[in-house]
Amino acid sequence: MAVFKILLINxxxxxxxxxxxxxxxxxxxxxSGLMSFVQGDMVTIGAYLGIxxxxxxxxxxxxxxxxxxxxxxxxxxxxxxxxxxVLLSRxxxxxxxxxxxxxxQYIIQNTAQAFYGSVTQRFPAIFSKPTLTILGVTAxxxxxxxxxxxxxxxxxxxxxxxxxxxxxxMRGSAMDAMAAESVGINTSLSTGVTWxxxxxxxxxxxxxxxxxxxxxxxxxxxIGRKGFAGAVVGGYGNMxxxxxxxxxxxxxxTFISGYWSGTYKNMVAYIILLxxxxxxxxxxxxxxxxxxx
Amino acid sequence: xxxxxxxxxxxxxxxxxxxxxEAELQAAxxxxxxDKAHPVVLETRxxxxxxxxxxxxxxxxxxxxxxxxxxxxxPNGAGKTTLFNAVSGVYIPTSGxxxxxGEHLEGKRGFQINEAGISRTYQVINLFRSxxxxxxxxxxxxxxxxxxxxxxxxxxxxxREEDAEAREKAFEWLKFVGLDEYxxxxxxxxxxxxxxxxxxxxxxxxDPQVILLDEPAAGMNSTEKLELDALLKQILNMGYTILIVExxxxxxxxxxxxxxxxxxxxxxxxxxxxxxxxNPDVIAAYLGGEDDVI
Amino acid sequence: xxxxxxxxxxxxxxxxxILLALPFVAxxxxxxxxxxxxxxxxxxxxxxxxxxxILFGYSGQISLGHASFYxxxxxxxxxxxxYFNIPLFITIPCGAILAALxxxxxxxxxxxxxxxxxxxxxxxxxxxxxxxLYTSPGGFTNDYKGINIRSIPFLExxxxxxxxxxLLWAIIFVVAKIFIVNSRTGRAFIAIRENTHAADGMGVxxxxxxxxAFAISAFYVGFAGTMYAHLYKxxxxxxARQKQSVLFLTMMLFGxxxxxxxxxxxxxIIEILLELIRPLQEYQMLLYGILLLIxxxxxxxxxxxxxxxxxxxxAKRKLQKEGEGGAQxx
Numbered sequence: 079m080a081v082f083k084i085l086l087i088n089x090x091x092x093x094x095x096x097x098x099x100x101x102x103x104x105x106x107x108x109x110s111g112l113m114s115f116v117q118g119d120m121v122t123i124g125a126y127l128g129i130x131x132x133x134x135x136x137x138x139x140x141x142x143x144x145x146x147x148x149x150x151x152x153x154x155x156x157x158x159x160x161x162x163x164v165l166l167s168r169x170x171x172x173x174x175x176x177x178x179x180x181x182x183q184y185i186i187q188n189t190a191q192a193f194y195g196s197v198t199q200r201f202p203a204i205f206s207k208p209t210l211t212i213l214g215v216t217a218x219x220x221x222x223x224x225x226x227x228x229x230x231x232x233x234x235x236x237x238x239x240x241x242x243x244x245x246x247x248m249r250g251s252a253m254d255a256m257a258a259e260s261v262g263i264n265t266s267l268s269t270g271v272t273w274x275x276x277x278x279x280x281x282x283x284x285x286x287x288x289x290x291x292x293x294x295x296x297x298x299x300x301i302g303r304k305g306f307a308g309a310v311v312g313g314y315g316n317m318x319x320x321x322x323x324x325x326x327x328x329x330x331x332t333f334i335s336g337y338w339s340g341t342y343k344n345m346v347a348y349i350i351l352l353x354x355x356x357x358x359x360x361x362x363x364x365x366x367x368x369x370x371x
Numbered sequence: 372x373x374x375x376x377x378x379x380x381x382x383x384x385x386x387x388x389x390x391x392x393e394a395e396l397q398a399a400x401x402x403x404x405x406d407k408a409h410p411v412v413l414e415t416r417x418x419x420x421x422x423x424x425x426x427x428x429x430x431x432x433x434x435x436x437x438x439x440x441x442x443x444x445x446p447n448g449a450g451k452t453t454l455f456n457a458v459s460g461v462y463i464p465t466s467g468x469x470x471x472x473g474e475h476l477e478g479k480r481g482f483q484i485n486e487a488g489i490s491r492t493y494q495v496i497n498l499f500r501s502x503x504x505x506x507x508x509x510x511x512x513x514x515x516x517x518x519x520x521x522x523x524x525x526x527x528x529x530x531r532e533e534d535a536e537a538r539e540k541a542f543e544w545l546k547f548v549g550l551d552e553y554x555x556x557x558x559x560x561x562x563x564x565x566x567x568x569x570x571x572x573x574x575x576x577x578d579p580q581v582i583l584l585d586e587p588a589a590g591m592n593s594t595e596k597l598e599l600d601a602l603l604k605q606i607l608n609m610g611y612t613i614l615i616v617e618x619x620x621x622x623x624x625x626x627x628x629x630x631x632x633x634x635x636x637x638x639x640x641x642x643x644x645x646x647x648x649x650n651p652d653v654i655a656a657y658l659g660g661e662d663d664v665i
Numbered sequence: 666x667x668x669x670x671x672x673x674x675x676x677x678x679x680x681x682x683i684l685l686a687l688p689f690v691a692x693x694x695x696x697x698x699x700x701x702x703x704x705x706x707x708x709x710x711x712x713x714x715x716x717x718x719i720l721f722g723y724s725g726q727i728s729l730g731h732a733s734f735y736x737x738x739x740x741x742x743x744x745x746x747x748y749f750n751i752p753l754f755i756t757i758p759c760g761a762i763l764a765a766l767x768x769x770x771x772x773x774x775x776x777x778x779x780x781x782x783x784x785x786x787x788x789x790x791x792x793x794x795x796x797x798l799y800t801s802p803g804g805f806t807n808d809y810k811g812i813n814i815r816s817i818p819f820l821e822x823x824x825x826x827x828x829x830x831x832l833l834w835a836i837i838f839v840v841a842k843i844f845i846v847n848s849r850t851g852r853a854f855i856a857i858r859e860n861t862h863a864a865d866g867m868g869v870x871x872x873x874x875x876x877x878a879f880a881i882s883a884f885y886v887g888f889a890g891t892m893y894a895h896l897y898k899x900x901x902x903x904x905a906r907q908k909q910s911v912l913f914l915t916m917m918l919f920g921x922x923x924x925x926x927x928x929x930x931x932x933x934i935i936e937i938l939l940e941l942i943r944p945l946q947e948y949q950m951l952l953y954g955i956l957l958l959i960x961x962x963x964x965x966x967x968x969x970x971x972x973x974x975x976x977x978x979x980a981k982r983k984l985q986k987e988g989e990g991g992a993q994x995x
Contacts (some may be wrong), residue, residue, distance in 0.1 A: 184954030485868030514868035523848035
């Protein structure tokens with residue numbers, strides 16, 4: 079039972095992170111019908127920014143948290159404005175956009191390496207109390223914190239998208255850009271904000287992961303690829319599906335490596351991804367068909 | 372221009388003759404004679420197509436006779452194109468049968484239906500834009516060519532011969548519609564009207580038993596429409612059978628041998644152009660539906 | 666007619682002479698075998714990238730996991746030869762055929778997926794391959810350490826011999842590509858790329874041809890993988906990762922997709938660029954990323970596409986000029 083509880087909390091923590099990444103994929107796909115491979119590397123950027131603000135500059139965690147979000151938001155928007163939009167305006171074939179995001183991945187990973195080297199960096203603890211026991215489960219305090227913040231982020235996002243004017247505008251322009259334009263919504267702005275928002279969320283995931291996993295240049299790349307599995311399992315393009323899919327993936331992965339074998343832990347996510355794509359591509363939430371012909 | 376008009380008149384005379392002959396046949400032997408001269412090739416029996424709870428086509432039964440032009444008309448949203456798509460395999464009918472020479476087609480995929488002998492054009496032009504005009508026609512011949520992957524890989528003599536033959540035939544098709552000088556240009560570079568013509572010969576290239584034309588005159592100017600009118604009659608004279616959906620009533624009444632009128636997914640009327648023009652239900656449907664006057 | 670065929674033959678002869686002299690020239694200039702090895706690698710990549718182009722450039726399907734076919738075939742020939750001493754002339758085709766079969770097996774369900782999701786499926790396939798080789802059951806793939814592989818006996822020790830051997834195969838595969846794309850099969854591929862619905866309507870069995878394109882391209886890439894393994898006498902799971910797949914894609918797109926020469930130009934230029942930035946070590950990948958991004962933004966049609974655009978522009982201008990001239994005359 080003790081093992082089960084620990085696995086459960088670990089699974090939920092990594093699952094919440096996958097959920098946040100998958101959420102970003104879904105937002106971007108909704109807003110621009112595109113797939114960005116950079117999302118995972120925004121986790122890396124978030125973690126390194128976190129180190130810079132929190133450890134190097136010694137700012138309080140809350141301030142570092144907000145600054146990181148703001149920077150990542152800016153990077154996300156810049157990416158959409160500076161690269162994606164330029165490519166779209168040239169009517170390039172979609173592979174170029176996929177490839178451009180992969181090129182940016184290389185740039186991010188290797189810039190991070192140029193600044194911080196290839197050694198895993200320590201992310202200082204956020205809380206003075208190293209562990210916390212809730213309902214008889216003892217885990218790293220940061221693990222609970224990560225879960226708490228993830229849930230808060232998801233709830234905030236839900237209210238932002240459904241209750242605020244800007245969120246409604248974003249959903250509107252994602253559904254039908256032309257119709258949205260005609261009722262006076264600035265679709266260009268809302269697409270940019272969507273990219274910024276998903277980058278921002280991913281960067282916060284990086285700050286939450288840092289204290290538990292340490293920070294290295296490919297931290298986000300792996301998580302980013304697995305996040306795809308979460309997004310597809312939930313139903314690609316569905317915000318709530320992304321959260322559920324991410325959590326499920328985290329749990330399955332953790333329980334398999336806990337009870338069976340850690341060797342195949344990394345394969346599990348991709349096998350699930352492939353199986354869903356081939357057998358149930360619309361995911362649990364039966365998101366609009368992603369099939370051809 | 373003068374030639375076109377002359378062709379037009381000639382073609383017109385021919386149809387008039389055909390109609391006269393038809394009337395003769397009708398008078399002389401009735402249905403039985405008609406079946407002999409123009410047997411039913413394609414037939415739908417009670418075809419119904421539903422999307423969710425919406426019924427787009429409701430028990431539509433039509434007959435397409437060999438060597439004739441059968442038309443499907445009706446106001447916008449009457450389900451004409453939907454019925455077309457059910458015949459050509461884009462949709463699977465919810466119920467009902469589609470028969471080509473007695474062979475069941477319902478539920479088959481598009482490529483199988485083309486193989487069986489039904490070819491089509493599209494309402495929205497669907498060419499292979501960056502392939503050359505000639506290659507477009509050659510893709511149309513796909514099911515009639517025998518070379519397979521291995522003969523293609525080894526570039527066998529048989530394959531080369533077949534390819535050369537196909538190329539020649541495709542070129543003849545282009546000549547037929549006057550596109551031969553564009554044979555090696557990308558299909559996407561043709562003007563709108565020429566793209567429509569290319570769609571028609573691409574469809575004919577598979578030597579189909581029935582060709583379905585989905586609004587072939589859409590977007591054409593009046594000269595192009597006259598040319599199309601003459602072309603369709605020429606195609607008919609070559610022994611092909613046509614099922615056509617079209618909005619241009621002048622064209623339809625001029626070329627069709629038999630007309631079916633769809634209204635809200637169901638058959639409203641059928642008959643010769645004269646009968647349809649005189650049918651009060653049809654007139655009411657059109658006047659109530661839209662400005663398009665017969 | 667005669668001058669026309671002469672015009673065609675002359676560049677062919679010049680090209681043949683250059684290709685035959687290349688390894689000796691490289692050796693003379695540099696004084697060692699290194700650039701001959703690079704030339705060999707280029708020829709292997711020409712085979713792989715030409716295969717990927719059949720998939721993407723002609724049939725319009727994407728793969729971000731083609732490196733796995735490369736590596737699977739390499740392991741197949743290496744392991745069969747290492748464990749069972751089966752001669753290489755059997756194990757090499759076995760590797761390429763297994764890659765083709767796996768390609769078909771993956772494409773059978775995946776060919777129904779839309780572009781982006783097909784790319785995800787191939788990413789997943791690549792990662793599964795990587796992790797499988799990395800931690801195989803019973804360690805039969807020697808896991809992360811990779812495996813040592815024998816060279817092809819009659820080529821061993823001489824990169825120049827290897828060069829001519831690979832040149833022969835590159836020519837065979839490129840000629841086969843020319844035959845395939847200029848046939849009923851090739852037209853079906855292009856029709857699917859251009860307009861899937863119309864292809865179906867014209868009688869092309871879309872799924873069958875999508876699977877066929879996947880199998881052919883996996884065969885090309887697989888064969889290239891076996892050659893790579895025997896040339897370098899080593900293969901490791903690392904090669905199965907996305908980076909290698911992206912390299913193939915980059916070469917294909919840089920040269921220009923849907924083109925016979927495009928694949929070759931892309932391989933040669935990207936490979937030379939990579940060699941030039943190799944001394945930068947840890948900045949190599951950073952620079953590669955930046956280069957990639959610049960190329961994507963500046964040259965979206967690849968080199969062949971760019972040249973085609975310029976030619977089309979010139980032709981248009983010429984036509985316009987003639988038109989103006991005609992108007993003035995009239």
